[in-house]
Amino acid sequence: MMNFDRTKHSHCRYNPLKDEWVLVSPQRLSRPWQGRVEEDDDGGDTNNNQQSTNPLCPGAIRRETSQPNPFYEHTFVFDNDYPALLSDIAADENEKNKNDDDLFQCHVARGVCKVICFHPNSNLTLPRMTLDDISHVIKTWIDVYQDLASKYQWVQIFENRGDMMGCSNPHPHCQVWATDFLPNEARIKHRTQKDYFTKHNGNVLLLDYIKREFNEFKKERVVIDNEHWLVVVPYWAVWPYETMLLPKRHVLRLSDLTDDEQTGLGQIMKQLLIKYDNLFNTSFPYSMGWHGAPTGDLSNEDCSHWQLHALYYPPLVRSATIKKFMVGYEMLAQAQRDITPEYAAEALRNLSSEIHYKDKKN
Amino acid sequence: MMNFDRTKHSHCRYNPLKDEWVLVSPQRLSRPWQGRVEEDDDGGDTNNNQQSTNPLCPGAIRRETSQPNPFYEHTFVFDNDYPALLSDIAADENEKNKNDDDLFQCHVARGVCKVICFHPNSNLTLPRMTLDDISHVIKTWIDVYQDLASKYQWVQIFENRGDMMGCSNPHPHCQVWATDFLPNEARIKHRTQKDYFTKHNGNVLLLDYIKREFNEFKKERVVIDNEHWLVVVPYWAVWPYETMLLPKRHVLRLSDLTDDEQTGLGQIMKQLLIKYDNLFNTSFPYSMGWHGAPTGDLSNEDCSHWQLHALYYPPLVRSATIKKFMVGYEMLAQAQRDITPEYAAEALRNLSSEIHYKDKKN
Ligand SMILES: O=P(O)(O)O[C@H]1O[C@H](CO)[C@@H](O)[C@H](O)[C@H]1O
Numbered sequence A, B: 001m002m003n004f005d006r007t008k009h010s011h012c013r014y015n016p017l018k019d020e021w022v023l024v025s026p027q028r029l030s031r032p033w034q035g036r037v038e039e040d041d042d043g044g045d046t047n048n049n050q051q052s053t054n055p056l057c058p059g060a061i062r063r064e065t066s067q068p069n070p071f072y073e074h075t076f077v078f079d080n081d082y083p084a085l086l087s088d089i090a091a092d093e094n095e096k097n098k099n100d101d102d103l104f105q106c107h108v109a110r111g112v113c114k115v116i117c118f119h120p121n122s123n124l125t126l127p128r129m130t131l132d133d134i135s136h137v138i139k140t141w142i143d144v145y146q147d148l149a150s151k152y153q154w155v156q157i158f159e160n161r162g163d164m165m166g167c168s169n170p171h172p173h174c175q176v177w178a179t180d181f182l183p184n185e186a187r188i189k190h191r192t193q194k195d196y197f198t199k200h201n202g203n204v205l206l207l208d209y210i211k212r213e214f215n216e217f218k219k220e221r222v223v224i225d226n227e228h229w230l231v232v233v234p235y236w237a238v239w240p241y242e243t244m245l246l247p248k249r250h251v252l253r254l255s256d257l258t259d260d261e262q263t264g265l266g267q268i269m270k271q272l273l274i275k276y277d278n279l280f281n282t283s284f285p286y287s288m289g290w291h292g293a294p295t296g297d298l299s300n301e302d303c304s305h306w307q308l309h310a311l312y313y314p315p316l317v318r319s320a321t322i323k324k325f326m327v328g329y330e331m332l333a334q335a336q337r338d339i340t341p342e343y344a345a346e347a348l349r350n351l352s353s354e355i356h357y358k359d360k361k362n
């Protein structure tokens, strides 16, 4: 019998936001990898896309529109040409009646899908943009969010970075899918945060969590922080270098951020993304997105149990070409990770947040 | 305003086993793909692994053991050399006390990880094995299951097929991870099936589901069936060609199958896997696994709300080299699919289940 040691032995950790567990197996760290090795995707540096042939560039003509894109200088927003959601579907009586069917349940999904280009240059990723460039991205997020939030219950801003994450165009961009319903993740977090709030006399789950990370755990899992924001590898992180980015103040939605908070956000995002790229000297792939209080008609409800946060889910685990596969056991039973969140936080903390590996003189 | 049509317009479907929704967007079927294209992995035909250098082969010496593998003729079971679970960890007082902590919750994870080789030949996949070969696999599943079920609450048998699914060795094999706790998926299905059972006076969720698929929906989503088994693309399927394989009789666990049912299982598995390979003329990658009633000390509880079933989660969507990416929106909001389950079922139904594309004379 070995005595349990969190840094050496398998254990499960609970994610109170999602009400689920993750299996942590630090003893597997020494496992050799004989499986698939990915191609190193350097994030556009060798991307010779002619400005005019990439459909996301200023002046380009997209296959589905006859009008050329404007010669935009900062960001550019347009409707996805192949939206996963449609806005103008009439209610279906047949389907509506089915909603008390316990086995075959279905509802119409109404919404819109937008694309936001971050910058005119196809080969410039966020960590290598200026703070001014990034501030335009943040302002555009807020504008698009505010516009859609007036109509839809949930506005999901997300970025798929790198072709390993299914991103089909290297031009820096993100997407926004807004829906007239709460998707699964939103619905669950709405419930878990509300339950915590009720049980703990109006305390906010994520604010209590931050407080304890700072005081009780001495920033063991904190990667970086500034006056208004922090980045933490959550105690329950699933992906090897997963992080959560959140404001220190109680903020419900992206649209509630002050000017100072927006400035601080640009700074900490750039720092985090430089660290990520420096980890394996590659343009670090990830999916990221924002979660905040519901909107549309749901904003009439009390949502003060919510705390705005962004999530970064990067797949790489050992190098620029070896990713973590969430397959078999993960799909059928439970997420599993090898490196501990504490190990990941320390590795990220130790990297430069100022000098991007591509800008290093040597 | 368009009138809602399930074959053309975005909608959400409810998965009563997992208590979550999937977004179906059939209008996206025409979307061109400009993103990552995978390599075609033909499942071992060009796999020139010398029998002696592949560590899963008869007579091979694995890096971590000095003893050579036996010269096995059918299946071969051994303990995973890099297990994600350990069995001999003592209880930790410190962690135990933390279990009433709403934010930092953790428990020791005890268990074992085994590997089952299906066949001595490295380049033979299940669909190309004889029915006799497959019956040895099924018997081994049951033996290993029975052995571990006496001690552990959950015995997860799963197969990762193809390097796209993180499988690091092309030799036909699966894994078994047994744990002293219910992993997330098991815990949720335990609850949902029990709730349904209680609400519907002792009816079993999946048996009611089958009945309605056959009678009310005229096998619209059924791919194949025989006397004892059926394969269906569930109404709520997430992966493009996801299927569920289940017995027609009320069966709680793999170990409850009669001899006839075991024979029927081998037949229908071979047929399904031939269809899968024939879909894109490739050795179809997937993760698959078995779910049945809990075991260990939990088998003392009444588990008659459970129905045994296997799940196949294949990633391919358009061809041998284009897969569905579950990223961005899927990770942050809700699973999304383009082709409808009905479309997938029809495509699979129309393929030969007898002649594998590699065995076709032309
Ligand atoms: O087969 P392996 O090498 O143990 O590992 C594979 O399956 C495991 C269980 O699904 C996953 O945790 C790994 O990420 C995957 O690469």
Ligand SMILES: O=P(O)(O)O[C@H]1O[C@H](CO)[C@@H](O)[C@H](O)[C@H]1O
Binding pocket: A160, A165, A166, A167, A168, B035, B324, B325, B326, B327, B328, B329, B330, B336
């Ligand atoms: O960026 P695209 O081409 O729209 O598509 C990508 O992101 C979507 C949203 O996360 C996913 O549904 C697709 O599978 C992925 O390839």
